[in-house]
Amino acid sequence: MKNIAIIFAGGTGERMGNGDVPKQFLTVEGKPILAYTLESFQRHEEIDGIILVALNGWLDYCQDMINSWHLSKVLAVVSGGMNSQESIRIGLETAYENIGENAIALIHDGVRPLIDIGTITRCIRSVKKYGSAVTVSPQMETILYGETADGPCRIIDRDRCQVARAPQCFYLEDILNVHHRALLDHRLRFIDSASLMQFYGYALHSVRGPMENIKITTALDFQIFCAIVAAGGVQCWMAENRGKKVSDL
Numbered sequence: 001m002k003n004i005a006i007i008f009a010g011g012t013g014e015r016m017g018n019g020d021v022p023k024q025f026l027t028v029e030g031k032p033i034l035a036y037t038l039e040s041f042q043r044h045e046e047i048d049g050i051i052l053v054a055l056n057g058w059l060d061y062c063q064d065m066i067n068s069w070h071l072s073k074v075l076a077v078v079s080g081g082m083n084s085q086e087s088i089r090i091g092l093e094t095a096y097e098n099i100g101e102n103a104i105a106l107i108h109d110g111v112r113p114l115i116d117i118g119t120i121t122r123c124i125r126s127v128k129k130y131g132s133a134v135t136v137s138p139q140m141e142t143i144l145y146g147e148t149a150d151g152p153c154r155i156i157d158r159d160r161c162q163v164a165r166a167p168q169c170f171y172l173e174d175i176l177n178v179h180h181r182a183l184l185d186h187r188l189r190f191i192d193s194a195s196l197m198q199f200y201g202y203a204l205h206s207v208r209g210p211m212e213n214i215k216i217t218t219a220l221d222f223q224i225f226c227a228i229v230a231a232g233g234v235q236c237w238m239a240e241n242r243g244k245k246v247s248d249l
Contacts, residue, residue: 002048002103003124004172005041006091009034009062009110010055010080022055023216024110028229033216034062035069036113041106042073044120049075049099052110053091056080075099085190089179092172101173104128107193108167111216113225115167119209123169130205133169134194136162137211162206165213168193174202 009024024034041047050071054062056079066074075098080087088107095105104127108115119135126133139161146153175193178200182190190196194204216222 002099003046003106004075004095004099004103005047005050005106005108005167006053006088006095007034007038007041007050007108007110008053008080008084008087008091009037010053010084010087022058023222024055025058025061026222028226031069032065033113033225034110035065035071037108037110037115038066038071038074039069040113040115040117041108041120042071044117046121046124047073047106048103049073049095051075051091051094051098052077053080053087053094054078083188084192085179085182085188085196088193089176089183092176092179095172096176101176103172104169105172105175106167106169107175109215112166112213113216114210114212114214114228116210116213119207119213120167122207123167126205126207127169127171130203131171131174132194132197132202132205133167133207134204135165135167135209135213136206137165137209137213139163140211164192164194165209165215170197170202178202 025032038050041050050073052062052074054077059077059079062077076094078090078094081090092105095103104124106123123133123135139158143156143158143161144153145156175197178196181200182188182196198204212228214221214224216225
């Protein structure tokens, strides 16, 4: 069984206020955010291939980036769809065309560059054992639940709450079948793969990931990532994990 990463990077980054350059292509110390993300999967010894789902009009840029940063595991670069659900389905279908259904799919945001080798490994093991892996981090702040933004509310026990992140991982056959069912049912607005799988009756199993595995959505997120890179955080992670074997984790 092979392990294939589906990296979707089709957003325009309107909340970033970054002009004509989508957020995934903003550079930090000369390297696009997306390249940092792809490198995390490129370096993992159990990842057999990567499908990159990119923004239409930026495919040539992506191919140049792949060549420049020697991302040899990228099997295909394809245009995304009208929303994230359609983009992920396109990526899964491309993965099936390239390697068949006997695989584990690791679905990840192109703007989550701080994913680490250990979490990827635990996700693969979780799918083999439970059939799913949803990366999470602990909820650190008080959570209030209310029917409206400014109406009555109540506090939820945060110790029982976790923040869903990525990758979200499933057997390729399972997640692709569910996407096709949703298409037939005209259910096209699921917020993520975990929500889609749960709706169609699949159990979800969580895998704890690092707190710094943030999605770069706002200008503040970008500044945090820049600070981590400037402090040597990304380079230190790569140095520590370069050559590390799965058996060591």
